Amino acid sequence: MTGTLITDPLLPWPVLAGLALLAALLLGFAAWRGLSGWLLRGAAGLVLLAALANPSLQQEDRAALSDIVIAVVDDSASQKLSDRPTQSETALAAVRSELAALPGTELRVVRLADAPGDGGTQLMTALSGALAEEPRGRVAGAILITDGQAHDLPLAPPMPAPLHVLLTGQKADWDRRLIIRNAPAFAILGEPVILTLRIEDQGAVPAEAGYEVDLTIAIDGGEPVLFSVPVGEDMELPVTLPHGGMNVLQFQIPESPGELTARNNAAVVSINGVRDRLRVLLVSGEPHAGERVWRNLLKSDASVDLVHFTILRPPEKQDGIPVDELSLIAFPTRELFVEKINEFDLIIFDRYRLRGILPLSYLENVRDYVRQGGTVLVSAGPEFGAVDSLWRSPLAEILPVLTTSRVIEGGFVPALTDLGRRHPVTQGLEALAPEGGWGRWFRQIEISAKPGAQVVMQGAQDQPLLVLAREGEGRVAVLASDQAWLWGRGYEGGGPQLELLRRLAHWMLKEPELEEEALTALAKDQLLTITRRSVAETPPGEVTITAPDGSEVKLALPQVEPGHFAADWLAPGVGLYRLAQGDLTAVVAVGPSAPKEFEETIATGDKLAPAVTAANGGILRLQDGAPDIRAVREGRVAAGRGWIGITPRGAYVTQDIRVAALLPGWAYLLLAVALALAAWLREGRFGKRRPNS
Structure with a gap:
């Protein structure tokens, strides 16, 4: 129980102040005149002023509240290294025991795991959250059991009490890590991209650790290449991507004896290979309505460099016009088909016929160009x-079709074959049909497909309309009609002309997403989306997933649509995963190339020192033993050798309040009258008489 003197004045305070000033003036005048009772009169005035102030005694019944100590235990990945988990649990048990011996003290324990994604150790966020859940007036201190590697230091909260760090780890710990910098998300095929690589030692590095290590580099899980590289130096590594699409590069150094962890001895970088510019040669044998279809398609893509020639005046045309008066450009046949043919990614023959403009030797160059990896598309007309x-x-040696020389005239609606519904070039095109279905075409060349060719679309009389094939290292396609432009014009509703021709061109350019047989995986956090494309009639079997630790999991892929199989799979950890299904393989990197938790693994209190110093706390290594916990006064140093301190807050809750007047009103009046009477007697009857003048 506590008592407090309070006032509830009968008059406003300014009035009381004025009365007090008036009394003081009168008292001063009496003292100046030498009145012997001035002191008693002053006391009487003071009693009257006290009565007007109405003093009361307030008594409270208080119940003391316990002090709260917050312990944040770091359970992140770096805290699972070496003997740190045992150190943390031993320290937490010691803290519980020490605080249990202090009367009126409670412990709140917060467990901190890795932040989602690659957020690292959000130590200060956890401390702020714990403080927000407790009354700050009861918090007597906070203890962080950690290796000191926090990744949210700017979020350190203001502390109402001492903050301490109990540091795990050993003074003799050391670690070697591999660092990859400047890794781009995209790179241009055929051009080297520069990666900065560094191998760095941290901690108490022993002399026998060496100053050179073996570095292996593997692309897409292939055979690794070995290099000997120095430690502690930045190295620039030029890398040229071998193919388009995602390229997974894995860098690894061996584990050294005694180092803290090998988790940061490897790095995986995923770089998407893209073409800088696609060079396309379009040769139109004659002007016709569909010629602009190809030109518009290719010119609409800013990444395509198009060289287009239309033969407007064939050699057999004799009109008597002098050659020097023609404004036509001569067809640079030798330059295009001999000197620079290998610079083109795609050659399109649009209704081209043999007119002697291209010698047969030049067409032989085109044939060899395809077999060596080039691509040719023939858009056929009546010719x-x-x-x-x-x-x-x-x-003819590389074309996937034979022709009967018959031209089929009459309306027909193009349709997908069973293979076409599974093939990535035409798969799903039926869903893009306008209301009422695709529009008709009116002319088709009768052809038959050679063995091994892929007929993905059929037209009039169920004859092959679009035929695809691989020839050597290259690809060839034949479109047996010159009327695809009707879809572009919207005739009878039109059709997916641009989408069909775009996919066809990209398939011929060997874009990975349009491969007929492909196994791919996309990682988002630790969720893998595995996709399998196949044009086979029988569904593919299970996918074998090999984890970084060598364990294997078999996963069935359900069919999403014809030729497309997919499933989601949650990876148990980060690292490089290998996928295999028959002859197809793929690799995918799960998680960041260098997780924050393993960028720096050596236990240190340097990062947390500013926050600890500001809160009058201390940093102690658990290697030296668990500290004692003492109670210290607020503002005093709260840490020393082998001990840490908490500040008791003296918090309480008021259970009852009683207010009583200090004296009754009649007592004030009686006391004032008695003092005034004593002053009168002092000045009158008992005072000295003045002599007569």
């Missing part, structure tokens, strides 16, 4: 069945 058809040139 394809004539005597001057490309089918009757050296290109």
Whole structure:
């Protein structure tokens, strides 16, 4: 129980102040005149002023509240190294025991795991959250059991009491890590990209650790290449991507004896290979309505460099016009088909016929160009069945079709074959049909597919309309109609002309997402989306997933749509995962290339020192033993050798309040009258008489 003197004045305080000033003036005048009772009169005035102030005694019944100590235990990945888990649990048990011996003290324990994604150790966020859940007036201190590697130091909260750090780890710990800098998300095929690589030692590095290590580099899980590299130096590594799409590069150094962990001895970098510019040669044999279809398609893509020639005046045309008066550009046949043919990614023959403009030797160059990895697309018209058809040139060796020289006239609606519904070039095109279905075409060249060719679309009389094939290292396609432009014009509703031609061009350019047989995986955090494309009639089997530790999991892929199989799988940890299904393999990196938790693994209190110093706390190594816990006064140093302190807050809750007047009113009046009477007697009857003048 406590008592407090309070006032509830009968008059406003300014009035009381004025009365007090008036009394003081009168008292001063009496003293100046030498009145012997001035002191008693002053006391009487003071009693009257006290009565007007109405003093009361307030008594409270208080119940003391316990002090709260917050302990944040770091259970992040770096805290699972070496003997740190045992150190943490031993320290927490010691803290519980020490605080249990202090009367009126409670312990709140907060466990901190890794932050989602690659957030690292959010130590200060956890401390702020724990403080927000407790009354700050009861918090007597906070203790962090950690290795000191926090990644949210700017979020350190203001502390109402001492903050201490109990540091795990050993003074003799050391670690070697591999660092990859400047790793881009995209790189241009054929051009080297520079990665900065560094191997760095941390902690108490022993002399026998060496100053050179073996570095292995593997692309897409292939055979690794070994290099000997120095420690502690930045190295610039030029890398040229071998293929388009995602390229997974794995860098690894061996584990050294005695180092803290090998988790940061490897780094995985995923770089998407893209083409800088696609060079396309379009040769139109004659002007026609569909010629602009190809031109518009290719010119609409800013990444395509298009070289387009239309033969407007064939050699056999004799009109008597002098050559020097023509404004036409001569067809640079030798430059295009001999000197620079290998610079093109795609060659399109649009209704081209043999007119002597291209010698057969040049067409042989085109044939060899395809077999060595080039691509050719033939958009056929009525000329394809004539005597001057490309089918009757050296290109016939690589074309996937035979022609009967028959031209089918009459309306028909193009349709997908069973293979076309599974093939990535045409898969799903039916869903893009306008209301009422695709519009009709009116002309088609009768052809038959060679063995091994892929017929993905059919037209009039169920004849092959679009045929695809691989020839050597290259690809060839034949579109047996020159009327795809009707879809672009919206005739009878039109159709997916641009989408079909875009996919066709990208398949021929060997874009990975349009491969017929492909196994791919996309990682988002630790969730893998595994996709399998196949044009086979029988569904593919299970996918074998090999984890970084060598364990294997078999996963069935359900069919999403014809030729497309997919499933989601949650990876148990970060690292490089290998996927295999038959002859197809793929690799995917799960998690960041260098997780924050393993960028720095040596236990240190340097990062937390500013926050600890500001809160009058201390940093103690658990290697030296668990500290004692003492109670210290607020503002005093709260840490020393082998001990840490908490500040008792003296918090309480008021259970009852009683207020009583200090004296009754009649007592004030009686006391004032008695003092005034004593002053009168002092000045009158008992005072000295003045002599008569």
